[in-house]
Amino acid sequence: xxxxxxxxxxxxxxxxxxxxxxxxxxxxxxxxxxxxxxxxxxxxxxxxxxxxxxxxxxxxxxxxxxxxxxxxxxxxxxxxxxxxxxxxxxxxxxxxxxxxxxxxxxxxxxxxxxxxxxxxxxxxxxxxxxxxxxxxxxxxxxxxxxxxxxxxxxxxxxxxxxxxxxxxxxxxxxxxxxxxxxxxxxxxxxxxxxxxxxxxxxxxxxxxxxxxxxxxxxxxxxxxxxxxxxxxxxxxxxxxxxxxxxxxxxxxxxxxxxxxxxxxxxxxxxxxxxxxxxxxxxxxxxxxxxxxxx
Numbered sequence: 001x002x003x004x005x006x007x008x009x010x011x012x013x014x015x016x017x018x019x020x021x022x023x024x025x026x027x028x029x030x031x032x033x034x035x036x037x038x039x040x041x042x043x044x045x046x047x048x049x050x051x052x053x054x055x056x057x058x059x060x061x062x063x064x065x066x067x068x069x070x071x072x073x074x075x076x077x078x079x080x081x082x083x084x085x086x087x088x089x090x091x092x093x094x095x096x097x098x099x100x101x102x103x104x105x106x107x108x109x110x111x112x113x114x115x116x117x118x119x120x121x122x123x124x125x126x127x128x129x130x131x132x133x134x135x136x137x138x139x140x141x142x143x144x145x146x147x148x149x150x151x152x153x154x155x156x157x158x159x160x161x162x163x164x165x166x167x168x169x170x171x172x173x174x175x176x177x178x179x180x181x182x183x184x185x186x187x188x189x190x191x192x193x194x195x196x197x198x199x200x201x202x203x204x205x206x207x208x209x210x211x212x213x214x215x216x217x218x219x220x221x222x223x224x225x226x227x228x229x230x231x232x233x234x235x236x237x238x239x240x241x242x243x244x245x246x247x248x249x250x251x252x253x254x255x256x257x258x259x260x261x262x263x264x265x266x267x268x269x270x271x272x273x274x275x276x277x278x279x280x281x282x283x284x285x286x287x288x289x290x291x292x293x294x
Contacts, residue, residue: 002057003208004041006030006093007064007108011167012159015201016062023205028054045089055100060208064108065089066140069133070172074255083136090143098150105147106155106207111193111219111265113137113158120191120266121223124158124215133260141215153213160193160219160267162200163287169194170233170291177233183243185250188227190264193219196287199279206277217269224284232285236292 003020007013008029017027030050031040041054045065055061067085072078090107097105114122115129128138141156148154162168176182195203195218203218224232234241250258269277281287 001025001059001208002028004028004030004055004058004061004102005064006043006061006089007066010064011162011164011197012200012204013064015197016064016204019201019205020208028058030054043092045092048092048095050092050096055096055102058100058102060104060106061093061097061102062106062204062208063090063093065093066108069110069112070254070257070261073253074132074257079132079256083139086136086140087143090140091146094144094147097147097152101150102147102152104153104155104208105144106157106204107141107144109137109141109156109158109215111158111160111217111267112260113141113215114265114267116263117191117265117267121268122266123268123270124217126267129263131260131263132256153211155207155213156215157204157207158215158217158219159200160195160217162197163194163281163284163291164197165291168197170288173233174237177237177239177241180239180241181243182230182234182237182239182241183245184230184241185226185245186247186262188225188230188244190226190262191223191266192226192229193217193265193267194224194229194284194287195220196281196290199281202280203272203277206272206275210275212271212275214271216271217267218272219267219269220281220284220287221269221273221279222283223266223268229284229288232288235285236288 041051043050112133115134
C-alpha cells in the first residue's frame with residue numbers, strides 16, 4: 001500500500017513507519033520543514049497547504065499529529081497548544097483526503113474522550129465525558145467529518161497510555177522508580193488504560209487494512225488500576241514503590257492535567273477483540289516486563 005503518515009517523528013509515528021515499511025508498504029511522511037529525504041512531503045497546516053501531488057495514488061492516511069499531552073505543566077496557553085496542534089492539522093488532512101479521494105483515514109484520538117467512567121468495563125459505545133481532554137477529543141474527531149462525508153472509511157483510534165522502552169508513560173517515571181521513590185497517584189484505585197507500543201503500532205497497521213470504521217479503543221485487553229500498574233513497575237525495576245502522591249502535589253506539578261490522570265477509565269478494546277486482533281501483551285505485567293528487559 002501507499003500510506004501517508006502525519007506525525008511520523010513522534011514515539012508512535014516512528015515505530016509505525018518502520019512497521020509499515022517492514023510489511024512492504026511505501027510510506028510518505030508529512031513534514032513542516034523543507035523536505036530532506038525522498039519520502040518527505042512538506043505541509044503547512046496553519047496555511048492549509050500540502051505539497052502538490054502528496055495524496056495522489058494514496059491508499060490510506062494515518063494522522064498522529066498533536067503536541068505531547070504530558071510534556072509540560074498545563075496552563076491555559078498550553079491547553080490551546082494541545083487543541084490547535086490536533087484540530088487544525090486534522091481539518092487540513094481531512095479536506096485533502098476528501099479532495100483526492102483517499103479511501104482510508106486512520107485518525108489519532110485518545111481514551112481521554114470518555115472522561116471519567118465510574119463503572120465498567122466500558123467499550124466504544126460509551127459516550128463522550130466531561131473535562132478538557134474529553135472536549136479536545138470530541139473536536140479532534142469532529143475535524144475528520146469532511147473525509148467521512150466524502151466517502152472515506154474513517155477510523156478514530158482512541159489510544160491509551162503507551163508503554164514503551166523509551167518515552168511514553170514510563171519515561172518520566174523511570175528515574176523515580178529506579179531510586180525506590182515510585183508510588184501510586186492518589187489512592188491508586190482509578191483504572192488506567194494502557195497499551196504496549198508494539199500492540200499500538202500493530203493495531204494501527206491492522207486498522208489501515210481491515211474494514212473497520214468509527215471509534216476503536218487502542219488499549220490493552222486486561223484493564224489495570226494505577227495501584228496494579230505501580231506494583232508491576234516496581235517489580236520490573238526490582239524496587240519497592242511504597243509512596244503515594246497526593247492530588248494536591250500532582251496539581252502543583254501538573255496543573256489541570258492532574259485531574260485528568262486521576263480519572264478512572266475502566267475500558268476494554270471491544271472492536272479490536274471482536275475483529276480478531278492478536279494482542280502480544282495481555283496484562284500490564286507482560287507489557288512492563290517486556291520493555292524493562294530490553
